[in-house]
Amino acid sequence: MLASTKTVDLFEVIANKENRVKRQQEWLKSHSLPLISFSINMPGPEKNNALTDVIFRQGMHAIRNTCASYGWTIVNRQIHRANTGAEAIMVVETDDVNALKIAMMRIEHTHAMGRLMDIDVLAVSGEIISRDNQGFGKRQCYICDDEAVVCARSQRHDLPTLLQKIEEIVNNA
Ligand SMILES: [Zn+2]
Numbered sequence: 265m266l267a268s269t270k271t272v273d274l275f276e277v278i279a280n281k282e283n284r285v286k287r288q289q290e291w292l293k294s295h296s297l298p299l300i301s302f303s304i305n306m307p308g309p310e311k312n313n314a315l316t317d318v319i320f321r322q323g324m325h326a327i328r329n330t331c332a333s334y335g336w337t338i339v340n341r342q343i344h345r346a347n348t349g350a351e352a353i354m355v356v357e358t359d360d361v362n363a364l365k366i367a368m369m370r371i372e373h374t375h376a377m378g379r380l381m382d383i384d385v386l387a388v389s390g391e392i393i394s395r396d397n398q399g400f401g402k403r404q405c406y407i408c409d410d411e412a413v414v415c416a417r418s419q420r421h422d423l424p425t426l427l428q429k430i431e432e433i434v435n436n437a
Pocket of ligand 1: 406407408409
């Protein structure tokens with residue numbers, strides 16, 4: 265079962281998001297290369313547990329392997345372990361930011377735990393590359409296959425249901 269850890273509140277989430285954006289901007293400026301920003305899609309107030317550890321490790325592994333297979337060097341990376349969940353930013357040497365986005369979306373869509381991963385790609389300009397027009401469609405909810413953002417916004421599924429499903433996905437991966 266899940267070992268209980270510290271929980272997080274909305275203020276921490278907002279503060280963390282602001283810090284993340286600041287770090288991203290600094291790195292874009294200092295490297296002039298695209299960034300990958302990886303975090304875990306974990307509902308509820310508890311953002312770190314045995315499951316998120318597994319998802320994070322697997323995600324880092326998949327991102328590294330994928331970049332290596334395309335010949336894109338990760339020239340710098342930073343792992344940030346906060347109360348709000350583990351995150352990583354990686355600076356990637358590539359001149360094709362759309363190809364990078366597509367490769368990361370492929371992980372989200374094909375990796376056994378991909379639905380639990382959020383892998384954003386930022387262009388040197390700071391623009392977050394959109395999922396649209398990349399041929400993958402909207403992200404689906406892992407409970408009902410409806411559009412994930414719709415279920416999240418309406419809180420269609422209760423937390424125990426979501427956590428049970430996440431445990432199932434990780435254990436079956
Ligand atoms: Zn749903």
